Amino acid sequence: MIPFNKASISLLEKQYLNDALENSKLSGDGKYTFKVYEHFKKRFGIDHMLLTTSGTTALEMAALLIDLAPGDEVIVPSFTFSSTVNAFLLRGAKPIFCDIRPDTLNMNELLIENLITPKTKAIYCVDYAGIPCELDAINEIANKYGLFVVEDAAQAVGSYYNGKPAGTLSEFGCFSFHETKNYVMGEGGAIVLNEAKYLERAEIIREKGTNRRNVLKGLVDKYTWHDIGSSFLPSDLLAAILCAQMERYDEIMEKRINIWEKYHDMLRPLEQTERLRRSVLPEHVKHNGHMYNIILPTEKIRTELIQKLKEAGIMAYICYVPLHSSPMGRNLGYKPETCPVTEDYGTRTLRLPLYADMNEPDVEFVIEQIRDGVNNI
Ligand SMILES: Cc1ncc(COP(=O)(O)O)c(C=O)c1O
Structure with a gap:
């Protein structure tokens, strides 16, 4: 049998996983999580990213960060995984489907402007098959109409558009490290915050709406409920696997x-x-x-x-x-x-x-x- 996908797991993943089990935190934000961030910083110049439990929850976090709500419209390709749309449908926002280009099968940027109404709040675009969509044109339209852009780069870790890494091309980039992707942690993902102003709120949303991160940073000695949120941070055991993948x-x-x-x-x-x-x-x-x-x-x-x-x-x-x-x-x-x-x-x-x-x-x-x-x- 030739499967369509099989994760590449070496001794290194096993070694790091074992080490995490014995020496690290089992919950999130342990040493391997931070090592992963260092890899992404060194390789792609990413300053602010947060590991999440999946690419799906990274997309959901973006919807929370931009406060999508009932009555809002989001322009999105239809040729994508359900998660791209569920992410904001869960917040009550309405998908406005945009057709694709026949060449890359990515969202056709020439059709976007016609779909904009006074209710449009964001564009969720997708880098299909790891090939980044036309983000220069998409960002230009978004700037003209004051829209947010979320780049679903679930499949695009390591791809580049005009010399810039996928995931860094708009306000938010969302990666997946699901078993079927290039770099894996089993189930997992990340949200890339390309504007520093989103980091603090993103950390709260990822930690069930609390400022627990500030306790870990030593900034406060107890944490409490500050915002809407959920359990979006993955175990450091999974980050250990991803860390090994990034070293390979x-x-x-x-x-x-x-x-x-x-x-x-x-x-x-x-x-x-x-x-x-x-x-x-x-x-x-x-x-x-x-x-x-x-x-x-x-x-x-x-x-x-x-x-x-x-x-x-x-x-x-x-x-x-x-x-x-x-x-x-x-x-x-x-x-x-x-x-x-x-x-x-x-x-x-x-x-x-x-x-x-x-x-x-x-x-x-x-x-x-x-x-x-x-x-x-
Ligand atoms: C384009 C796209 N977006 C989102 C996702 C969801 O990622 P995950 O499986 O990590 O939740 C996938 C996964 O297949 C995907 O291909």
């Missing part, structure tokens, strides 16, 4: 990029004969090898190819069922025709297996099976 950053990144490039090179002839379309990488983007997608000519071909690959022991997956036409989207009253490009590409996109420890013969076998499939279906 280059190794993991290089392996993933090599596999991505191999798919990209070896699938070129099938694109030339119009059997499929390969992932599109804009020139101003440096990707992190998170995901390799192909676009098939029809949904029927995708369904048959998935079946053929499955019979060969290869797990390839459809990416997202567009949110606006999902059961929840329909219950909320959205119509499939609101996002025609999303609707179309949502039925034809296929995610191929890609993980750091995937060996070359397996990558070649997947390519061979795709070649055979698309030429004969």
Whole structure:
């Protein structure tokens, strides 16, 4: 069996986890949590970030920080994971779905301005497949209309847009370290606060609405309830795993990029004969090898190819069922025709297996099976 994902765990993760069990705090904000912050500071220049229990809760924290409330509208792509939208739906804000670009499958920045109303308060944009969306244009629109921007960079740790790291491109960046991502801690994430003014309130929101962090910093000797909040901080045991992953950053990144490039090179002839379309990488983007997608000519071909690959022991997956036409989207009253490009590409996109420890013969076998499939279906 070739799974679509498998976390890369070495002796280092086990060693740090063991050390955390024996010597560190079991709850959050122990030594490994702070070591993780040092890694992100050194590598990406990130000054203020907070580990969270998931990418989902990082997005929820952003919604709390910008005080989203019933009556507010948030512009968001439909081609994303449910968490991007649930994060503010939980606060009563309404999603306004924006269609995607046919090339990167990221939010189409040219369509955003038409969706803005007096109720619009924020844009939640997504770096799909680890390829940052057009944040210069998105930030420009947000500045013009006074909107917040939350970058859902769950898949984009280590990607760059115009030389700047994903997650640092707007007021808030949200990472995921879920098992399926490039750098993992099991379940976990982080919120990046690109403006220092949000840090103090974010620390309170993350600690059940209390100023417990100030006790740990030695600023006060007892803590109390200050704000709305929840239990958003992860155990230091999980931070220990992530710390080891960050120390293996280059190794993991290089392996993933090599596999991505191999798919990209070896699938070129099938694109030339119009059997499929390969992932599109804009020139101003440096990707992190998170995901390799192909676009098939029809949904029927995708369904048959998935079946053929499955019979060969290869797990390839459809990416997202567009949110606006999902059961929840329909219950909320959205119509499939609101996002025609999303609707179309949502039925034809296929995610191929890609993980750091995937060996070359397996990558070649997947390519061979795709070649055979698309030429004969
Ligand atoms: C775009 C996007 N946003 C948010 C999430 C949620 O992250 P997590 O699983 O860490 O909660 C994911 C995870 O798959 C994702 O792909």
